[in-house]
Amino acid sequence: MAWTWYDSTIIKIEDESPTTKRFWVEVKDVEKIDFQAGQFVTMDLPIHEKRLKRWRSYSIANHPDGTNILEFCIVLLEGGAATEYLFNEATIGTPIRFKGPSGTFVLPSEIKDDLVLICTGTGIAPFRSMVWDLYHQNKEHKNIHLIMGTRYQEGILYQQELEELKTKLSNFSYSIALSREENIEGEDFYKGYVHQIYEAAYKEVRSDVHFYLCGWSNMIDDAVAKLIVELGYDKSQVHYELYG
Ligand SMILES: Cc1cc2nc3c(=O)[nH]c(=O)nc-3n(C[C@H](O)[C@H](O)[C@H](O)COP(=O)(O)OP(=O)(O)OC[C@H]3O[C@@H](n4cnc5c(N)ncnc54)[C@H](O)[C@@H]3O)c2cc1C
Numbered sequence: 675m676a677w678t679w680y681d682s683t684i685i686k687i688e689d690e691s692p693t694t695k696r697f698w699v700e701v702k703d704v705e706k707i708d709f710q711a712g713q714f715v716t717m718d719l720p721i722h723e724k725r726l727k728r729w730r731s732y733s734i735a736n737h738p739d740g741t742n743i744l745e746f747c748i749v750l751l752e753g754g755a756a757t758e759y760l761f762n763e764a765t766i767g768t769p770i771r772f773k774g775p776s777g778t779f780v781l782p783s784e785i786k787d788d789l790v791l792i793c794t795g796t797g798i799a800p801f802r803s804m805v806w807d808l809y810h811q812n813k814e815h816k817n818i819h820l821i822m823g824t825r826y827q828e829g830i831l832y833q834q835e836l837e838e839l840k841t842k843l844s845n846f847s848y849s850i851a852l853s854r855e856e857n858i859e860g861e862d863f864y865k866g867y868v869h870q871i872y873e874a875a876y877k878e879v880r881s882d883v884h885f886y887l888c889g890w891s892n893m894i895d896d897a898v899a900k901l902i903v904e905l906g907y908d909k910s911q912v913h914y915e916l917y918g
Pocket residue numbers: 714730731732733734746747748749751753754755756757758796797799890915916917918
């Protein structure tokens with residue numbers, strides 16, 4: 675398959691947490707960029723001589739809004755070639771070449787079942803795109819439960835929007851697992867890991883629920899094993915996007 679490569683320019687960068695930034699790029703020579711909520715792009719960053727060693731994928735964090743602007747939510751990995759470049763060298767006006775959008779981590783065109791969206795850290799990016807897409811398209815859906823895990827309160831991403839979504843998007847709820855925070859307040863916050871939340875809430879196996887997981891292998895491997903092997907969900911009910 676021939677890839678479409680796009681040239682874009684960084685137009686805005688904002689801190690979202692002490693280790694996470696939001697990057698906005700404007701794509702050149704097109705009025706709008708088509709994608710499905712949940713998809714990612716693969717950037718060719720100037721971090722290595724060899725082409726394949728320069729490529730890094732990032733989920734599109736905004737919903738498809740008919741413009742040529744894309745948002746990414748990226749966490750700094752100490753010693754990571756791409757993220758150190760993006761955090762320390764990239765600035766407003768820096769060109770970003772990317773291919774895509776690609777990927778099949780998207781919601782079905784007709785949503786007939788409850789959705790449980792489980793993520794750690796920047797794994798929230800495709801889910802943010804999906805839930806705002808449901809809202810803006812006024813798309814029919816059942817219950818949507820977003821479960822996000824991070825270490826401390828300060829690591830929660832898009833927190834204000836999650837509150838906003840509770841009032842704007844019907845049947846939307848969220849739970850946040852904080853693994854290292856000592857003082858936990860608020861009905862949506864739990865001490866521990868994402869696993870404890872879905873294990874308690876979806877203990878009784880149902881055929882009308884689908885789990886979407888996004889993040890790094892430490893969380894995804896455990897969640898897939900817990901949902902399928904321990905709880906007994908069918909593997910067709912578990913979908914995931916692995917960041918690495
Ligand atoms: C489809 C897809 C979508 C992605 N979307 C996002 C996104 O929206 N936001 C985002 O921040 N990242 C995302 N990633 C991860 C991203 O592509 C890079 O792997 C990440 O930014 C690290 O790149 P680096 O060059 O800085 O580190 P590298 O030098 O490439 O990383 C070295 C090693 O660290 C591991 N690693 C990287 N980050 C973490 C982490 N946080 N926790 C544990 N291990 C880690 C990698 O798997 C790798 O083994 C996505 C990955 C994929 C495959």
